[in-house]
Amino acid sequence: MSKSLLNSVQFPADLRKIRQQDLPQLAAELREFIINIVATKEGHLGASLGVVELTIALHYVFNTPDDILVWDVGHQAYGHKILTGRRDNFHTNRQMGGICGFPKRDESEYDAFGTGHSSTAISATLGMAIASQLTAAAGRQHIAVVGDASIASGMAFEALNHAGVTNTNLLVILNDNAIGIDPSVGSLKDYLTRVTLDNAPETDNIFEALNFKYSGPIDGHDIDVLISELKKLQQVDGPKLLHIITKKGKGLRQAEEDQVKYHAPGKFDAETGNLVKKETAHLPPKYQDVFGKTIVELAAQNEKIVGITPAMPTGSSLKYMMDAYPDRAFDVGIAEQHAVTFAAGLATQGMVVYCNIYSTFLQRAYDQLIHDVCLQNLPVIFCLDRAGIVGEDGATHHGIFDLAYLRCIPNLIIAAPSNEIELRNLLYTVQKKLEHPIAIRYPRGRGQIVDWEKSFSEIKIGEGRKLKSGSEIAVLSVGNMAYNVTEAINAISEKKLLGHYDLRFVKPLDHDLLHQVFRQYNKIVTVEDGVVKGGFGGAIAEFASENNYKNLIKIIGIGDYFPEHGSVEQLQEQAGLSPEKIREVIISLL
Numbered sequence: 001m002s003k004s005l006l007n008s009v010q011f012p013a014d015l016r017k018i019r020q021q022d023l024p025q026l027a028a029e030l031r032e033f034i035i036n037i038v039a040t041k042e043g044h045l046g047a048s049l050g051v052v053e054l055t056i057a058l059h060y061v062f063n064t065p066d067d068i069l070v071w072d073v074g075h076q077a078y079g080h081k082i083l084t085g086r087r088d089n090f091h092t093n094r095q096m097g098g099i100c101g102f103p104k105r106d107e108s109e110y111d112a113f114g115t116g117h118s119s120t121a122i123s124a125t126l127g128m129a130i131a132s133q134l135t136a137a138a139g140r141q142h143i144a145v146v147g148d149a150s151i152a153s154g155m156a157f158e159a160l161n162h163a164g165v166t167n168t169n170l171l172v173i174l175n176d177n178a179i180g181i182d183p184s185v186g187s188l189k190d191y192l193t194r195v196t197l198d199n200a201p202e203t204d205n206i207f208e209a210l211n212f213k214y215s216g217p218i219d220g221h222d223i224d225v226l227i228s229e230l231k232k233l234q235q236v237d238g239p240k241l242l243h244i245i246t247k248k249g250k251g252l253r254q255a256e257e258d259q260v261k262y263h264a265p266g267k268f269d270a271e272t273g274n275l276v277k278k279e280t281a282h283l284p285p286k287y288q289d290v291f292g293k294t295i296v297e298l299a300a301q302n303e304k305i306v307g308i309t310p311a312m313p314t315g316s317s318l319k320y321m322m323d324a325y326p327d328r329a330f331d332v333g334i335a336e337q338h339a340v341t342f343a344a345g346l347a348t349q350g351m352v353v354y355c356n357i358y359s360t361f362l363q364r365a366y367d368q369l370i371h372d373v374c375l376q377n378l379p380v381i382f383c384l385d386r387a388g389i390v391g392e393d394g395a396t397h398h399g400i401f402d403l404a405y406l407r408c409i410p411n412l413i414i415a416a417p418s419n420e421i422e423l424r425n426l427l428y429t430v431q432k433k434l435e436h437p438i439a440i441r442y443p444r445g446r447g448q449i450v451d452w453e454k455s456f457s458e459i460k461i462g463e464g465r466k467l468k469s470g471s472e473i474a475v476l477s478v479g480n481m482a483y484n485v486t487e488a489i490n491a492i493s494e495k496k497l498l499g500h501y502d503l504r505f506v507k508p509l510d511h512d513l514l515h516q517v518f519r520q521y522n523k524i525v526t527v528e529d530g531v532v533k534g535g536f537g538g539a540i541a542e543f544a545s546e547n548n549y550k551n552l553i554k555i556i557g558i559g560d561y562f563p564e565h566g567s568v569e570q571l572q573e574q575a576g577l578s579p580e581k582i583r584e585v586i587i588s589l590l
């Protein structure tokens with residue numbers, strides 16, 4: 001048996017000692033290593049398998065970390081992590097206290113830029129390249145690896161546009177596998193397909209038009225070809241783009257065949273590649289499916305309904321509508337800013353627009369939300385998926401800022417349904433008649449109600465509801481935090497002293513209900529799965545101050561820090577949002 005090459009590599013300096021002809025063996029070992037660990041620990045699989053050869057070639061040719069390597073999104077950087085000092089703790093990937101699933105500057109000097117959200121790599125790398133010029137770090141190379149879906153985002157184009165008029169040592173590697181999480185979309189994707197088929201010379205080159213020296217397309221799984229091309233480009237001054245063709249999921253048959261599922265497949269059998277089957281028939285639905293299936297039902301009755309997703313049709317379940325009504329459901333690619341203003345345009349014409357965006361990714365379209373939607377009071381329906389703590393994706397992906405960043409925008413209604421039926425009824429309500437934009441936030445994953453497909457009933461905008469009466473302490477919650485609160489209250493023996501109210505709307509607040517609550521209870525506890533500063537509890541404190549109430553108010557939510565990765569339960573415990581932690585706070589007030 002030949003000796004393991006991977007075991008001889010702690011850092012790229014070790015890799016550079018390996019003979020070039022042995023690198024395919026290293027690639028095979030690295031793939032196997034990734035598959036074995038992701039099979040049980042879960043995480044992003046397909047993207048990392050697709051760049052195994054590229055990762056090896058980059059660290060082989062360039063002098064990382066002095067030469068700078070930036071991975072866009074970073075979900076494809078598992079091989080990079082393993083070859084840069086993190087092989088032995090790769091099994092802790094994405095777990096609490098373990099390494100992060102994305103590059104992270106304070107984790108390694110090889111992680112030149114923290115990522116998670118897409119399309120930032122070219123801007124960041126250009127910044128580093130300009131800094132090198134200004135500090136006379138001559139000869140240093142700056143490499144950004146960007147996927148075909150991510151390069152179609154506005155931010156990536158802005159960076160290419162800028163880089164093209166510099167003479168920086170910038171190398172953009174376009175990793176073209178013709179897919180994002182779901183199949184890539186748009187005319188740039190068509191263009192890249194044409195370039196690939198023509199083998200480049202027949203087609204006017206869009207990157208050359210932007211002053212990049214273009215090379216490729218080349219086979220991104222051929223290490224020798226990659227090494228020789230990278231060495232050539234090392235000698236070329238100015239901005240350059242290397243177009244490589246790869247296969248997402250390369251090396252695991254099922255991952256190659258079902259690239260969408262194997263983007264992040266959950267647990268699977270490392271030997272066979274088959275997914276570990278989960279019995280889900282009797283489980284409550286995912287909030288995403290409540291959204292996806294309900295919108296199809298509503299679209300059948302209301303032909304003005306359209307749906308939008310920026311590149312997350314499967315994750316958001318908008319795919320149900322894309323299948324049922326392909327002309328009325330749009331995957332616009334990784335383009336949150338465009339998605340929001342496109343929604344605004346549709347709304348000006350009387351369309352009923354459900355724009356589904358992960359809470360964390362809406363951060364990118366904040367100006368569009370304010371300037372294009374709310375300022376003009378256009379009744380766009382934003383469905384903010386993955387609100388709250390999302391778990392293993394970690395700090396870059398938690399949807400914990402939305403309440404704070406939305407609450408300050410005039411005209412915008414903010415709702416947080418506490419369960420699947422509430423979500424369904426809200427989705428129904430808002431397509432009937434809506435006079436303002438609305439954001440409806442709900443969490444990742446399953447709720448608690450199996451039997452959710454009830455007939456629709458309307459929810460009055462701005463109306464909260466009492467879940468339980470009490471006399472001493474009122475707990476006010478938003479969204480599915482209601483479940484944690486209920487559990488907390490049920491674990492307290494003096495529960496008859498405790499009232500519980502589901503406010504449903506963070507804006508407008510239900511003033512009538514709040515006046516009752518502030519008169520009936522001495523002490524108020526608020527619970528939200530978002531940052532405390534500027535959030536729901538802040539809104540309640542403002543209400544109290546505006547109305548001269550002197551009740552004691554205790555705000556439970558996420559403090560002034562970025563929660564990292566871990567399970568949702570662990571991170572809620574850490575933030576003080578678990579039933580047990582909520583119980584402790586209530587007891588301390590009794």
Ligand SMILES: Cc1ncc(C[n+]2csc(CCOP(=O)(O)OP(=O)(O)O)c2C)c(N)n1
Nearest residue numbers: 047116117118147148149150179180181311
């Ligand atoms: C701003 C933003 N929007 C959406 C996402 C979700 N997302 C993560 S990876 C991905 C697809 C990336 O595709 P591509 O760049 O082609 O890389 P590949 O997965 O094919 O390697 C998407 C949409 C994100 N990370 N950031």
Ligand SMILES: CC(=O)[C@@H](O)[C@H](O)COP(=O)(O)O
Nearest residue numbers: 073075116264315386393444
């Ligand atoms: C890398 C990335 O941004 C996505 O793959 C993200 O991890 C998807 O999250 P969900 O699994 O919650 O859809």
Ligand SMILES: [Mg+2]
Nearest residue numbers: 147148179180
């Ligand atoms: Mg891709």
